Amino acid sequence: AQSVTQPDIHITVSEGASLELRCNYSYGATPYLFWYVQSPGQGLQLLLKYFSGDTLVQGIKGFEAEFKRSQSSFNLRKPSVHWSDAAEYFCAVGSSLSGGYNKLIFGAGTRLAVHP
């Protein structure tokens, strides 16, 4: 069965510091991979996605992620964190449904706190 693991439940960084959030997946074929962000009381906003091609993908708000098949990982990075990045981050993998669509299987999330 497909699964997603986010090993870090909570991360605290200083504003301006670099950030890496870890994500490991379990999936038999080439996965569809996503990172979403959720601010308090809000829905999920898509940061970036990987379907195929270049393994380094750029997203919104200065985020990027790198797909590493050999490590079954899709880690999210940002070179310099802003206070407004404080939120919960979810990694997800697409899992096949009928009709060719995919449900999303989410990791448990990583809550990011940013110190001034």
Next chain:
Amino acid sequence: GAGVSQSPSNKVTEKGKDVELRCDPISGHTALYWYRQSLGQGLEFLIYFQGNSAPDKSGLPSDRFSAERTGGSVSTLTIQRTQQEDSAVYLCASSFPNQETQYFGPGTRLLVL
């Protein structure tokens, strides 16, 4: 109407009552998904609609949960005889045909007392 909308934003109900949650997807999105976000279970898939095809109900936790989608657009998730463990945020998402990216609504926060 730029995004997925959901109503109500918050719902407080008593144990044993029925509730209805509404989702209005992005115009042109034929696929619609319901997810539940709870403290104990995280984010989990509930049900999926694609056009006029029969829905995929594989994620519904019990037969107290049902959903319908009228006219290929608005969807209603119904929970009958609510239990305290149904307390969660219910999220709706939609996507274009043949596209993998799902766009989420703000969610309905349900509290069962």
